[in-house]
Amino acid sequence: MVHGVMGKVLFIDLSTGQSSVEELPDSFYERYLSGLGLAAKILYERIPAGIDPFSPENILGFVSGVLAGTGSMFGGRFLVVGKSPLTFGWGDANCGGNFAPAIKLSGYDGIFFSGRAKTPMYAHINHGVVSLHSAEGLWGMDAIETEDILQQRHGSRAGVAAIGPAGENLVRFAGISNDDGRMAARSGLGAVMGSKNLKALVLEGKTRTTKANSEEVKKYAKSVSGLMPKGKSKMPAWSVTPLGRLMAGMKTNFRIDGLMSLPPFSEWGTATANELSILTGDSPVRNWRGHPSMFKASNVGIPKIEVTQRKKYHCTACPLGCGSITEMKAEPGKTHRPEYETVTALGANLLNEDIDSIYHLGDTCNRLGLDTISTGSVIGFAFDCYEQGIISNDDTGGIQLKWGDPEVIMKLVKQIAYREGVGDLLAEGVRLAAQKLGPACLPFAFHAGGSELPMHDPRLDPAWGVSYVSDPTPGRHTITNTAEYEMFQLWTRVNWAPEPPRSYPKKKKYQDSEENAMMNAAGTVYKAIMDCAGVCLFGAHLGSSRLGIFDLLNAVTGFKFSPDEYMEIGKRIQDLRQWFNIKHGIQPAEVQINPLVFGDPPVTKGPQKGLHFDIFAMRCSFWQAMGWDAKTGYPLRPAEDL
């Protein structure tokens, strides 16, 4: 018997209203674990090739990880999965809050929806029992309002995942909200939910999972908690940016250890890097085509953020607590502190220096159910197109698309969510909007395989770029990069993971080398294991030995796998995700990205001055390191053997 998992998954056909439960054999969990692996196997096999992501045949899944609900620290993430309407390939969105254990408490490792309800519905799973209810009265409401109403109806302890108007209106980058505006944002899966006429999923239950070795889980919980910063950080807010600039200015890369960044992370979350990333050139400015000098970075810096922080919060099973509720000038007066990605996508990327408006825009995106990365990116694209005369005043209904104007940005956000005016075009995402506008707009289109790019410039770290164009979910910053690979410390547990030197010249990162490719491959495969376990990326920063992810997986399930054996499982899952894309007509080698992102041509001033790298050669090396064909990106093992 495999411990830690529920041993079964739930399928709900919204067309017929019928549901079925499938029990999974132990051998399934031995091959795919749970979470991402569970999803990869089911979606690969059951979504017919080439279907439209909005067709009833698409499957939308909510999966928790092996470690969710087991008392394992940082094991509080869940995934939403399905075929993405942005990339037309594998889609997943990772999110925290308290929804991951709710999936398991409801009695299942995963809940999968197919079909399409005739009228808007929400699904309620109460101690394993499924019921579908009319959502006519909820349709049109924002995601947070919907959650509030459903919790009034079903109890405040019910887990609720809901879409806002953007998902209902099939905006291709709509997300799914839980815990008052935490978003499973990427891949446009909120639109898939909307296409199924499914407004929300409500979970109740008390089904507990078992653990093979509770003592081992407790041991790690204690040691991991002991590493967390004690009390309020005494680190002055003003000190962070100069220190970061100091590090960025060096020609030598010093290997990063996750313990180094815990105090600022605990205090300010990802906002730690808001100002620093602009000044060092990591953040895109003015739709990637600008320069740090164009933006007053201090307007989004920690001192500005710190004064708005009111209440720190933790996701389930998190000892760090990088979240915060912040005061906001606009109604309702408070919101989640916006993440770095949100602040940059709606700030520097659009030359919007008004931090209050960024809070309000972030909150509005959460309520409407929009991915802030894609929203900021597509608005930046629109600004550039307007400036070049590709989009006219007739197209915008007279709105002048002025860089940095918060009112214009807010208007566009709302038009996108409701598909009104020019918002209808922008709701298609950058790639499809660019196809409609014609080739003149291509220099302003920033996406990878249809997924808008995250707020990290690969010219500062080519590992981002390789990941953006190589992973089955392109355009992601959460797969791997140099600093995170260093923090994972995989070489302490995995035989084939290279150990980077304690210090080395930064130019080494730009080389198409076997060592770099192996590091990218190891980091990517480890991320797949994290997503099977349901582990937070920021917890993984502690390092694989300190977090003990491999030991915890054994302790929870009762498996006796070595770290190398777990990495084999991770490779199998990556193979399946890649095969999913190929099955759906995506040629991995045809995934392109705007050349500016890899320094073609190199810029002549600023932090990215002269920086460039051969992204496609590095992609070939990465694929080879993954055991895939270097030219085509096809896995060498047939999908049937996985």
Add this chain to the structure above:
Amino acid sequence: MITITMIAPFQVQGLQDHDSLQIPNDISVFELLRLSKAPIHAYAFPVSVNSDIVKKSCRLKDGDVVVFVTPISGG
């Protein structure tokens, strides 16, 4: 002599495997930086000892984990 763990984003002389460092008894973080021939900019980093941010006058004892704090960019 005592053994500490020292995790730092700069060159440290005498650092062994697993980030361990042998140093004389009863020295401060400031003296540790001097002894390990840390570069001048290293004195600017905040430092935590056993997960608590401390002043550089903090005296170290056997088994301490000394971490020099630096921000990283994340999403």
